[in-house]
Amino acid sequence: MWLREWGDDFPKEKYPPLDHFLREPASLTPEDFEYLGRWKDGALKGEKKWKPNVASVAFPIWMQAAHELPGTRIEHLEVPGFLAEWSAKTYADEFSNRTVQKRFGLARATTILHLLSRGTYPIFDSRVRRAFRRLTGDKAYDRVDWYLGSYLPFFSQLVSECRTDDKKAVDNALFMYGRKRPYFTNVP
Numbered sequence: 281m282w283l284r285e286w287g288d289d290f291p292k293e294k295y296p297p298l299d300h301f302l303r304e305p306a307s308l309t310p311e312d313f314e315y316l317g318r319w320k321d322g323a324l325k326g327e328k329k330w331k332p333n334v335a336s337v338a339f340p341i342w343m344q345a346a347h348e349l350p351g352t353r354i355e356h357l358e359v360p361g362f363l364a365e366w367s368a369k370t371y372a373d374e375f376s377n378r379t380v381q382k383r384f385g386l387a388r389a390t391t392i393l394h395l396l397s398r399g400t401y402p403i404f405d406s407r408v409r410r411a412f413r414r415l416t417g418d419k420a421y422d423r424v425d426w427y428l429g430s431y432l433p434f435f436s437q438l439v440s441e442c443r444t445d446d447k448k449a450v451d452n453a454l455f456m457y458g459r460k461r462p463y464f465t466n467v468p
Contacts, residue, residue, distance in 0.1 A: 283442040286453035295319060299448070302399045305353050310346040312395070317342025320391045333373045340371040341384040345392055354396045363389050363424040386422050402435050402451045411458030 298319065301312055315324075321337040323329040332339050345366075354362055366389035373380045387405035394403050402408070404427050409420035412434065420431065439450050 282457075283444060283449060283453050286456045287449045289456045290452035294322070294324075296324075297448075298395065298399075301395055305396050305398070306351050308350050308352075308395065310350050313346035313349055313392075314342065316391060316395055317345065317388075320388055333375060335373070338371060338382065338384050338388060341366075341369050341388070344369070349392065349396070352396060354393065359393065359397075359401070360424060360428060363393060363427065366392060367424060386424060386427060390427065399448055401432070402447060403455075404431055405455070407456075407458035408451075408454045409458065411454040414457065 296319070298316070301308070301316065317338070318324045318330055321329075321339075321342070323334075323337055328334075329337055330339065331337075363386065367384060367386040369384040370381055371384070373382060387403070390401060390404040393401045408431075409422065412418070412420040412431065415438075416434070420426070435447075435450070438454075439445075439447055442450055442453075444450065
């Protein structure tokens with residue numbers, strides 16, 4: 281019931297399903313990674329937002345991913361190193377009066393991992409951290425070790441409790457459950 285209530289509200293018009301990208305990693309193209317970056321950073325429409333120096337867009341790192349990652353296969357043992365490397369990548373937004381250093385971050389790195397793992401690993405962003413906190417009462421940490429050691433077991437348990445094999449549906453429900461101003465019903 282929780283899965284249906286929260287998953288049905290996922291804004292598919294803003295975040296179209298990625299199902300057609302969750303294929304053999306060797307077949308992924310630079311354009312697939314660019315689309316993923318546009319999707320994650322909310323820049324699917326128009327070119328104004330998809331360029332360097334836009335506040336909420338990690339354009340330089342997404343383009344690096346588009347250049348470096350097509351054909352990449354991630355083995356389970358490589359996941360910690362992959363997440364540590366990509367979440368720590370930095371880029372600079374340069375404006376006329378200042379330069380701002382930014383991190384690519386774990387949310388974007390797990391989005392790439394989601395693609396490269398054919399959906400095996402869930403996306404872990406601020407909404408999902410908030411949903412975790414609401415469901416468990418515990419703090420969710422924006423760290424690779426916490427994602428791997430605490431969030432993944434929680435996510436697997438939640439998928440099992442929802443009696444589904446559709447991990448993306450659970451991921452979407454967590455995204456919606458973690459929005460800033462939720463409406464709560466009698467369903468936890």
